[in-house]
Amino acid sequence: MSVRNPGNPRSGEPGAQRFGEFADRLHGDHWQPDVDVFETEDAVIVRAELAGVRRADLRVTVDGDLLRIRGLRDGGGASAVRLHQMEIATGPFERCLRVPVDVDRDRVTAHLEDGLLTVTLVRRKPVRRSVPVERE
Numbered sequence: 835m836s837v838r839n840p841g842n843p844r845s846g847e848p849g850a851q852r853f854g855e856f857a858d859r860l861h862g863d864h865w866q867p868d869v870d871v872f873e874t875e876d877a878v879i880v881r882a883e884l885a886g887v888r889r890a891d892l893r894v895t896v897d898g899d900l901l902r903i904r905g906l907r908d909g910g911g912a913s914a915v916r917l918h919q920m921e922i923a924t925g926p927f928e929r930c931l932r933v934p935v936d937v938d939r940d941r942v943t944a945h946l947e948d949g950l951l952t953v954t955l956v957r958r959k960p961v962r963r964s965v966p967v968e969r970e
Contacts, residue, residue, distance in 0.1 A: 865923040867903070871931065878933055878955040885949030886922075894944040894953055896937070901953065904928040 870881045882903055884892070892905040909924035933955055941956040 864904075864926040864928050866929050867927055869903075869929060869931065873935070876957055878935055878937065878957070880931060880953040880955070882929060882951040882953075883949065884946065884951050887946070887949075887951075889946050892946065892951065894942075894951070896933075896939050896942050896955070899933045901931045901933055901955065902928065903930075903951065903953070 868883045870879075872879050880901060880903075884905070884907070887905055887907045891907070892903075895902045904927065906926050907924050935955075936958045937955040938958045942953065944951060944953045946952075
């Protein structure tokens, strides 16, 4: 059985047939989860698809304008005799995203529920300051 995606530039690479459409999300020794990023009036919301990832195996960090989501999804310990198809990634993962707005790092929250990680990056309120005009 061979799974090919003609739109996938990596479909001709070794292993691409075995991993199917997932091959474009493999990066070295880790995989990248799918994410949605959108803005609300007050925040940037990042939602990552992480079914089967335990909270204890997940790390979320914000450094400047970089959001990093990393962790590990256990393969479940199933010992396969023959692999027919592999579409669910296991092992270490990492996803790094540039945040397009200035956020208040002290108010960032992350919530994992039903296989979806939701990271809320609250916008930093602009600081307005009155600047006195000096005399010559």
